[in-house]
Amino acid sequence: MVLGLVEGAEIVFLRRSLGGDPLEIRIYGAAISLRDEQARRFKVVSNGRAG
Amino acid sequence: MAAPAETAVPLSRIAVNRKAVATVAVVGNPNAGKSSVFNRLTGLRQHVANYPGVTVERRIGRGIFGGVSLDLIDLPGTYSLSPASTDEKIAVDVLFGRVAGTPKPDAILAVIDSTRLYQGLYLLQQLTELGRPMIVALTMIDAAERDGRKIDFKALEDALGGAPVYPIVATSGRGFPALNAALAKILAVPPPRATAHWPELERAAEALVTRWRGRGPDLHRVEAERLLIDASAPALIPQTGTDIAAARAELFGAEPPLAAEARRRYAWVRDTLARVESPGSGVVTQTARLIEWMNRPWPGTAALIVLMFLVFQAVFAWATPLMELIDAGFGSLGSLVAAVLPDGTWIESLIVKGIIAGVGSVIVFLPQILILFLFINLLEDTGYLARAAFLVDRAMRSVGLSGQSVIPLLSSFACAVPSIMATRVIPNRRDRIATILAAPFMTCSARLPVYALLIGAFVPAQRVGIVNLQGLVLFGLYAIGIVGGVATALLLRSSVLRGENPTFILALPEFRLPNVRTVAMKLLDRVRVFLHRAGTIIFAVAVVVWALTYFPRSPEVDQARAVAEAEARASLAGPVLERRLADIGNEAAADHIAQSWLGRAGHWVEPAFRPLGWDWRVSAAVIAGFPAREVVVAVLGTIYAVGEEADEETLAGRLTAAQHPGGTPVFTLPMVLGLLLFYAWCLQCAATLAVIRRETNSWRWPVFAWSYMTALGYGGALLIYQLGTA
Numbered sequence: 001m002v003l004g005l006v007e008g009a010e011i012v013f014l015r016r017s018l019g020g021d022p023l024e025i026r027i028y029g030a031a032i033s034l035r036d037e038q039a040r041r042f043k044v045v046s047n048g049r050a051g
Numbered sequence: 052m053a054a055p056a057e058t059a060v061p062l063s064r065i066a067v068n069r070k071a072v073a074t075v076a077v078v079g080n081p082n083a084g085k086s087s088v089f090n091r092l093t094g095l096r097q098h099v100a101n102y103p104g105v106t107v108e109r110r111i112g113r114g115i116f117g118g119v120s121l122d123l124i125d126l127p128g129t130y131s132l133s134p135a136s137t138d139e140k141i142a143v144d145v146l147f148g149r150v151a152g153t154p155k156p157d158a159i160l161a162v163i164d165s166t167r168l169y170q171g172l173y174l175l176q177q178l179t180e181l182g183r184p185m186i187v188a189l190t191m192i193d194a195a196e197r198d199g200r201k202i203d204f205k206a207l208e209d210a211l212g213g214a215p216v217y218p219i220v221a222t223s224g225r226g227f228p229a230l231n232a233a234l235a236k237i238l239a240v241p242p243p244r245a246t247a248h249w250p251e252l253e254r255a256a257e258a259l260v261t262r263w264r265g266r267g268p269d270l271h272r273v274e275a276e277r278l279l280i281d282a283s284a285p286a287l288i289p290q291t292g293t294d295i296a297a298a299r300a301e302l303f304g305a306e307p308p309l310a311a312e313a314r315r316r317y318a319w320v321r322d323t324l325a326r327v328e329s330p331g332s333g334v335v336t337q338t339a340r341l342i343e344w345m346n347r348p349w350p351g352t353a354a355l356i357v358l359m360f361l362v363f364q365a366v367f368a369w370a371t372p373l374m375e376l377i378d379a380g381f382g383s384l385g386s387l388v389a390a391v392l393p394d395g396t397w398i399e400s401l402i403v404k405g406i407i408a409g410v411g412s413v414i415v416f417l418p419q420i421l422i423l424f425l426f427i428n429l430l431e432d433t434g435y436l437a438r439a440a441f442l443v444d445r446a447m448r449s450v451g452l453s454g455q456s457v458i459p460l461l462s463s464f465a466c467a468v469p470s471i472m473a474t475r476v477i478p479n480r481r482d483r484i485a486t487i488l489a490a491p492f493m494t495c496s497a498r499l500p501v502y503a504l505l506i507g508a509f510v511p512a513q514r515v516g517i518v519n520l521q522g523l524v525l526f527g528l529y530a531i532g533i534v535g536g537v538a539t540a541l542l543l544r545s546s547v548l549r550g551e552n553p554t555f556i557l558a559l560p561e562f563r564l565p566n567v568r569t570v571a572m573k574l575l576d577r578v579r580v581f582l583h584r585a586g587t588i589i590f591a592v593a594v595v596v597w598a599l600t601y602f603p604r605s606p607e608v609d610q611a612r613a614v615a616e617a618e619a620r621a622s623l624a625g626p627v628l629e630r631r632l633a634d635i636g637n638e639a640a641a642d643h644i645a646q647s648w649l650g651r652a653g654h655w656v657e658p659a660f661r662p663l664g665w666d667w668r669v670s671a672a673v674i675a676g677f678p679a680r681e682v683v684v685a686v687l688g689t690i691y692a693v694g695e696e697a698d699e700e701t702l703a704g705r706l707t708a709a710q711h712p713g714g715t716p717v718f719t720l721p722m723v724l725g726l727l728l729f730y731a732w733c734l735q736c737a738a739t740l741a742v743i744r745r746e747t748n749s750w751r752w753p754v755f756a757w758s759y760m761t762a763l764g765y766g767g768a769l770l771i772y773q774l775g776t777a
Binding site: 001002003004005006007008009014015016017018019020021022024027028029030031032033034035038 | 130131133135166167168169170173198200309310313314317318320321324328346347348352441442443444445446448454556557558559560561
């Protein structure tokens with residue numbers, strides 16, 4: 001939360017690490033690493049834009 | 052309650068005998084380059100101590116800006132004024148002046164990563180509300196430019212209520228002249244303009260402040276706000292529980308306060324970011340492209356493996372000649388002193404064999420430790436190790452560790468002592484303890500002399516195909532150490548340390564050039580820890596072992612020696628006489644040690660180690676090595692009558708020829724392999740035990756670690772010897 005994963009935030013999914021976990025996303029230019037089980041708790045709505 | 056830390060930087064520690072005009076808190080996100088900035092501003096005028104009651108280091112430095120002296124406090128990195136760890140809590144407590152012995156900062160220097168403004172703005176908004184003069188340093192501006200980002204500094208200053216913003220690059224010093232000039236006038240900077248970001252919270256906080264006035268220390272409105280938001284905030288003023296609970300229920304309802312705060316503040320952050328940062332032309336530079344490619348899992352892992360290989364090669368290639376130099380140096384020093392002091396007295400023995408050899412055995416590891424830590428610090432500073440943690444996290448979790456365990460475990464290959472201290476970065480206690488217990492399994496520098504001796508003497512120097520046998524065995528020992536560590540972590544995490552994996556959300560820093568100054572200072576730090584913590588203990592142990600091998604004195608041995616020498620002088624002359632006298636001396640030393648305390652201990656425990664194929668000499672040497680492995684080779688040398696300074700070939704020769712009373716050789720291949728395994732898995736380092744105790748705050752873990760690893764080593768050696776001799 002403190003890192004900015006709040007409602008309405010735009011994230012860009014970058015990649016998954018070895019074995020699929022953790023995953024890296026970019027949120028307004030800042031890269032964050034998130035474990036799969038936590039990532040699942042967020043509801044993400046695609047807005048169709050890449051990058 | 053622990054004693055308070057020192058109140059002021061001692062005069063002896065600073066270059067200028069002038070009292071500081073003000074105290075400035077250097078605060079910001081972790082990995083934003085705060086320490087680089089701090090180091091550049093204060094240079095060597097730093098003083099490191101501990102905050103009372105916690106294992107967090109307090110760094111205060113003196114900066115002189117245009118004649119103005121300022122005390123700068125390097126606070127632990129934090130993402131918000133709601134602390135998520137002990138480190139962050141200290142940062143917040145210092146800001147509010149709640150830490151005994153540390154002055155409340157008069158002004159704030161916020162250090163924010165310009166490539167991660169999204170997170171930085173959150174903290175910045177909170178800081179502007181503190182009502183103190185504030186300057187913002189935006190670091191890594193070159194990385195932002197490389198990514199094609201453009202930041203409107205004026206708009207940012209405006210959004211921050213007028214707080215001046217200075218773009219800098221900590222590595223190159225770009226932007227520092229302006230920053231220095233600003234710091235010189237920092238007290239004249241007006242506090243940021245107040246904007247009501249959250250009127251309801253502010254009103255509730257004001258109400259509480261007024262209500263509690265006179266009942267305790269005067270609170271700033273922001274402190275009251277933090278009390279309302281943080282469920283775990285200490286009650287600074289007695290009997291305020293109900294007030295706080297009532298206000299929280301009214302303000303937040305069912306929503307967790309932190310979530311409410313995050314929601315509101317980040318709305319402002321998004322808004323501000325849109326005004327302040329423009330994504331730029333979208334042209335991606337070659338460097339950026341290369342870095343993106345390296346971040347992908349497979350190239351990244353390949354790079355990691357190659358890097359690790361190169362680092363270890365470098366460590367051995369560069370360190371070995373240096374270590375030999377140091378060894379020779381101490382040897383010469385010993386001979387020099389021995390020539391000066393009266394022969395055969397305990398003073399001479401103590402100084403030459405106890406003290407000089409003891410200090411030498413510590414210093415000789417310095418090259419390896421320096422080089423390995425240099426590489427690790429460099430990688431850490433470029434932001435690469437965070438990426439490595441990201442890559443290996445899944446693999447690490449399958450063995451009960453965490454991605455962040457990578458740095459401490461790597462450092463353990465040099466010396467476990469500073470690396471166990473480095474486990475502080477691991478937020479989850481269970482992960483941290485698992486890492487601490489796995490660390491001593493990594494083959495540290497101290498095991499290498501024993502490995503080198505035994506492998507050199509007993510493993511044939513042949514090639515099997517393209518593989519060098521001796522190198523193979525050495526690699527095997529490293530591998531066995533790693534296997535032991537991993538198995539331990541796994542075992543612990545599935546039994547004693549069982550528990551949930553907590554939230555692991557890491558901010559990944561951008562790649563940047565390492566800052567030589569920061570790397571150097573961190574290196575000095577780790578070396579200081581090694582010399583001070585490990586070094587003092589190793590030295591003390593060397594002296595104690597010397598005493599155990601020196602006392603009690605035996606007149607019979609001395610007499611026998613005198614007789615043998617007289618005989619030799621009567622019948623020999625010249626170089627033959629010299630050699631014979633040397634041999635007599637060595638034999639006398641061996642006989643002497645056989646009846647010394649250590650020798651007797653060796654005889655006493657011999658039955659316990661006979662199933663491993665050891666005789667009393669090996670047992671005695673191993674016992675001597677328990678507090679510190681380093682002394683083993685020297686003790687072996689004495690016990691086998693070659694003197695401690697004999698070269699490896701002579702000692703190896705003696706070992707090969709050593710026999711049990713019945714005539715069978717002591718050092719058979721199964722016995723040697725068992726002995727090597729014993730060394731790989733046994734915890735023989737008092738310094739490590741001491742630091743484990745300190746970091747886990749209990750005796751339980753060091754005792755467990757020692758017992759567990761000794762049992763493992765014993766069991767392994769037993770198995771190999773019995774199987775091999777069956």
